[in-house]
Amino acid sequence: MGLDRRAFIKFVVGGAAGTLFTPIPWKLADDASIWSQNWSWIPRLKYGALTADATYSKLCPAGCAVKVKKVAGIAYGVEGNSANELSKGGVCPLCATGSQMLRSPSRVAGPMKKDGDKFKPISWDEAEALLAEKLKGLKGQDGKVAAISGDLSGTANEVLSGFLAGLGSKSYFYMPADQTAMAKTWNGVMGGSGQIGYDLEEADLILCIGADIMDAFGPVVRNQKAFAAKRPMEGDKALTLVYAGPVRNRTAAVADKWVAVRPDGAAAFAMGLVNLLAKSGKSASLGGFSEFADLAAKFGPEAVEKLAGVNAEALKDVAKALFTAKNPVVVVGTEPGQGAGVALNAAGVALNAMLGSLTVLPEFPKAVASAPDRAGLLAKDLVGWLNAVDAGKAPAPEVLFVYEANPAYALPQAANMAKALRKAGTLVAFSTFMDETAALADLVLPAPHPFERLDDAQNPYGLGKATYALATAVVAPEKDCKGTPDFILGLSGKLGVDLGFGAFEDVLKAKVSAIGADWDALAGGAAYVSDKKGSAQASLDAGALSKALAGIKGEGLVLVAQAHLNIGTGKLATPPHNLPTIRDTELYGKDVFVQMCSATAKSLGVSEGSKVKLAAGGADISARVSLYEGVMPGVVAAPLGLGRTAWDPYTKGKGDNVSKILAVSAEPGTGFSVWAGSAVSVAKM
Amino acid sequence: MEEKKTTKCGGGFLAFVLGFLLSVVAGWVVFPSLLYSELDQPIQFSHKIHTEDQGLTCDSCHFFREDGSYQGMPTNEQCSGCHSDVIGQTPDEAKYVQEYVQKNKEVPWRTYQYQPDNVLFSHKAHEPFECTECHLDVAKADKAPKYYENKLSGYSRDTMKMWQCERCHAENGVSNACHVCHK
């Protein structure tokens, strides 16, 4: 039998049929599918030991004790540190994505210098030489070098402010916050020492006036834990929470009672309570209290109704609750946590003093002896200074350092503020991320991400006890960054400014030993908590306060900006992981939503979804209307944190920046810059 | 005509059978040897020396960490507890100390049952089973077994397949829902 064509075909067909009874086609098909799992661009998992290292996170101004979870040394997650007093195992949505932000596309990879419209990389040595050269000629001239810090609790400020003092400059400012407004009131106008604290853990009644303690005021995670500890899921409530403010926000949502108060009338509401408590026989051992009580007498229930929109019954109910509670605490602040005027803060201090719950925390000793006192610096008015620079009434600095802050985006009247910043000869941004201020800067010097650096916090604002915490570098730096205080120490050496230290670690060691705390325990994640109290001696200046209070009108449409931690802070744009948590009623497509009740909407001739233009202080933003009956009439609420012009493709260009239309004015009598509850106009587009 | 037809038919049938048989033989005998590369471990590790001579047990080196995750192959950190210097006679031990411990390099051990990243296999959940129900029994072997690497997929020949996992789950009444193994 020869192999003819027909036999050959049969042979091939037989062979093909035979393969079906072998593993060949099935195995190859299976392997081909597995092969597609091995393409080189498919990310590989990292295998190895799981660890969780304790540190203190300064991703936002609140600060919390956290644990960074790692696999084989690579950070992948964050959890709260339950062994630490500060946050007791809690973590907010911002820190929860902290490890992802280590690899954010907006991280600054290394030092950069502005070159035309672009940046060009330089070395750290070049950056130091360049700045040393610039600063050499400015030594000894006040106002030529200035700094803005967004870190309100770190000892890094002692290095920076000590460096400026060594150069002969007093122009050191903190970003505005409830803390700076209180410092202006307590340490400035009232002449007190130490820092006002709030002992929420011991309270049986917390009255928040403006302060959104669950989302924006002070150490939010600790606030939430203090609340939760006394409000078990089962069993008796040991705490009553009352929220007095214009919007049913996240604090009001869990409060026992929401008292709607116009944001511009918060001080009048507080004075109304002072008046009722004084009438019931409560007094305070603060200087000038009787004049102050006389001033409060002008804020009877009818006056409060007119100025704050709170009816007499509601005011009396709150006063009665305060009067009958054993340990009531009054927390004053603003919805975005940016600080109110002196009048509200002074009334808050007076209320706590009358109720026997005024808490004053002592300052910790300084490590850098030549650094100015912290309280004095906190009391300074950054917005007032930048406004003066913008108007040509104060000289623009030759060199302006911005540390851990994003003033070009986060200050009220943001566009004007950015213009004022640009007047500086050389703007230097010490920033982990390419934020709006870094994008404007002449020099961007990347600071390590909070998990990559040594840092600390002394008395984070809002706590009831003097507290110190240490942050350690729990992950290796992923970029060419350098701790800002270490860079400044190097620079000061070049300029002959002796701060007494060569490395920031030594500064912190000196701090810890001056406090009498244990370095190893702190580095292991414990907090140092002291029961020591500061002096509660201070005076109320009824003269200045009466002028401030006289400015309250209680009419017109006012704007209340709201900060939400999941959206981000002025310093940190929304982490990509948190974008899905932004509601459709806050941002949809590229439109930011402003909230108002249907009565307000009706008076403005707008309805759900209407496109509107909001204008104030010479600036405007566009938005859409969302109807929400949790906003009191006469008030428009708008979320902060959107409308980024820098950062990454996930956040850039989404919504608008509400800070642009927060109109600043000077508080009568105190001259302090205020913008809480500023007037706004809304027009249909 | 008839005769011719029969002859033709029979020849064609034989060709078919021949083709069929040849491909079956090729598929079962030749194909596997073509599909897999035969590889050795970077170091010829003797389990026998460690178990019989030194009295170690499997979990002396292949242990669970405190958090329940499985260590898998030991790292230099564990091995150099004994092997920071050469202590035995074998050339492979000397090679290990010089090339890996002293150079602070981990040994790229080949894992016989390496699973892809899209599978979450918890050793802890399978702790009650004998290791050898899934793994090669190497405890008494003097030489590390050959590693067969699939030339196409890159995986080990011994990597357990999904049907095997599913069958065992089914037999033991454990859910076979996707999310049990794929996170």
Ligand code: SF4
């Ligand atoms: S409040 Fe949130 S972002 Fe801020 S430090 Fe605490 S956990 Fe981190």
